[in-house]
Amino acid sequence: MWIDDIAANSINHSNPAPLHSQLSGILRANIADGSLPPGSQLPTENELQDKFGISRSVVRQALASLSADGLIQRGRGRGSVVAPHVEHHRHVQRMPGLSAQISSTAAPVSTEVLALGPGTDARAAAALGTDDLLELRRRRSTEGETIAVIQTWLPLALAGSLRADDLTDASLHAILRTRFGVPVTAGRRQVRAIPASERLARELAVAVGSPLLLLEGTSLDDHGTPVEYFSTWHRGDRVVFDVDVVGDGQARLADAPPTAGAGDGSGSPPSTAAERVRQLAAELESLADEL
Numbered sequence: 001m002w003i004d005d006i007a008a009n010s011i012n013h014s015n016p017a018p019l020h021s022q023l024s025g026i027l028r029a030n031i032a033d034g035s036l037p038p039g040s041q042l043p044t045e046n047e048l049q050d051k052f053g054i055s056r057s058v059v060r061q062a063l064a065s066l067s068a069d070g071l072i073q074r075g076r077g078r079g080s081v082v083a084p085h086v087e088h089h090r091h092v093q094r095m096p097g098l099s100a101q102i103s104s105t106a107a108p109v110s111t112e113v114l115a116l117g118p119g120t121d122a123r124a125a126a127a128l129g130t131d132d133l134l135e136l137r138r139r140r141s142t143e144g145e146t147i148a149v150i151q152t153w154l155p156l157a158l159a160g161s162l163r164a165d166d167l168t169d170a171s172l173h174a175i176l177r178t179r180f181g182v183p184v185t186a187g188r189r190q191v192r193a194i195p196a197s198e199r200l201a202r203e204l205a206v207a208v209g210s211p212l213l214l215l216e217g218t219s220l221d222d223h224g225t226p227v228e229y230f231s232t233w234h235r236g237d238r239v240v241f242d243v244d245v246v247g248d249g250q251a252r253l254a255d256a257p258p259t260a261g262a263g264d265g266s267g268s269p270p271s272t273a274a275e276r277v278r279q280l281a282a283e284l285e286s287l288a289d290e291l
Contacts, residue, residue, distance in 0.1 A: 002030060002035045002036065003043055003047070003051060006026065006051075008051060008052060008053065010022075010026060010052070011023055011026070011052040011053075011054060018061075019054050019058045020058045020059075020061035020062040020065065021062075021065075023048065023052065023054065023058065023059065023062035024061075024062040024063075024065045024066055027042070027062065027066055027071075027072075028066065028071065031066075031071055031072075031082055036082045037082065038082050038083065038084045039081060039082060039084075040081060040082045041079060041080075041081050042063075042072060042079060042080040042081065042082070044079055045059045045060065045063075048062075063080055066080075067080075070083055070145070071083055087237075087238060087239065087240050088142065088147060088238060088239050088240070108142065109140055109141070109142045109147075110140070110141050110142070110169050111138050111139070111140055111167065111168060111169050111170060112138065112139045112140075112141070112168065113136070113137075113138055113164040113167050113168055114137040114138060114139055114149075114203070115135060115136070115137040116134070116135070116136050116137075116162065116163070116164050116167070117134070117135060118132075118133065118134060118135065118156060118160075119133055119134070119135030119153070120133065121133060121135070121153055121229075123229065124153035124229040127153075127218045127226055127229040128153065128154075128155055128218075128226050128227075128228075128229055129226065130155050130156070130157070132155065132156040132157060133153050133154065133155065133156055134153070134154045134155070134156045134159050134160055134162065135151075135152075135153060136150075136151075136152040136153075136154065136162070136167070136172070137149070137150070137151050137152075138150045138152070138167065139203055139204075145205075145238070146203070146204050146205050146235070147204075147234060147235050147238045147239055148204075148232055148233060148234045148235065148239065149200060149203045149204060149232070149233045150230060150231070150232045150233075151230065151231045151232075152172065152228060152229070152230040153228070153229040153230070154227065154228055155227065158176075158180060158182065158227060159176070159180065162175070166179075172228075173219075176227065176228075182221050182227055183221060183222050184219045184220070184221060184227065184228065185220065185221060185222045186219070186220045186224070187217055187218055187219040187220050187228075188217050188218055189215060189216070189217040190215070190216055190217055191213065191214070191215055191241060192213075192214040192216075193211060193212070193213060193214070193236070194211075194212050194214050194233075195208075195209045195210065195211065195212070196208055196209060196210045196211075196212050196233075200212065200233055204233065204235055206235060206237075210235070210236065210237075211236035211237075212233045212234060212235065212236055213233070213234040213235075213236055213239060213241060214231060214232070214233050214234075215231075215232045215234065215241070216230060216231040216232065217229075217230065218230075
């Protein structure tokens with residue numbers, strides 16, 4: 001059994017960290033590295049007490065913490081088992097947003113507006129070509145669990161009439177298309193791994209420093225004009241980024257001269273299918289390099 005390979009003194013009574021936190025840390029690590037796969041039976045409370053020389057209350061605190069985080073399931077008469085691993089997949093090179101992609105394969109995604117109003121941001125202003133910006137911050141959840149926080153900047157002249165009620169449980173891209181006649185058709189994305197700040201930890205209901213996947217970039221309309229600058233922080237334990245890769249022959253299309261309006265908003269959209277293929281190949285190659 002995996003627990004036999006763990007030293008009894010792994011829980012140190014002289015360690016300033018609480019004993020229940022030390023025990024939950026050991027169990028978390030073994031769940032994370034696959035030593036305890038989904039469906040695995042955890043040792044009984046008595047076994048954990050005897051193994052580490054700790055009290056029943058310490059064991060119960062540790063198990064309660066894991067249960068609250070959705071890592072284990074507890075039931076009367078059956079002990080504790082490792083919970084099924086829930087993860088939501090997002091194709092980062094596709095235009096439909098998080099809500100549309102996840103809702104098509106799992107439970108509906110709910111959207112809560114955290115902030116909406118005029119704001120300032122140097123990077124967004126540079127990307128959108130204006131200092132008059134609308135700031136929008138939203139929280140996305142599914143199956144009762146927060147999975148992402150989205151910070152979006154829009155030109156105030158375009159979307160200044162938006163209200164929080166318009167965006168609750170709604171798609172921003174759908175609203176831009178149907179209400180303002182602005183379809184979002186292209187863009188450039190970057191992916192980074194970052195630790196959760198205090199603010200993000202609070203909004204995502206995770207511990208400070210927890211791993212997050214940051215997807216950020218600029219979105220263009222069908223004329224190649226930048227209409228959105230965004231940053232989306234995803235929980236690293238709940239969201240997986242999928243990337244479709246291409247063969248060498250297709251990837252070499254990226255060496256062709258760049259198409260006007262292929263990400264900087266300075267020209268017209270691609271006029272032929274071949275140009276569109278070259279643009280997409282370049283974006284995929286760039287994203288693969290980032291990852």
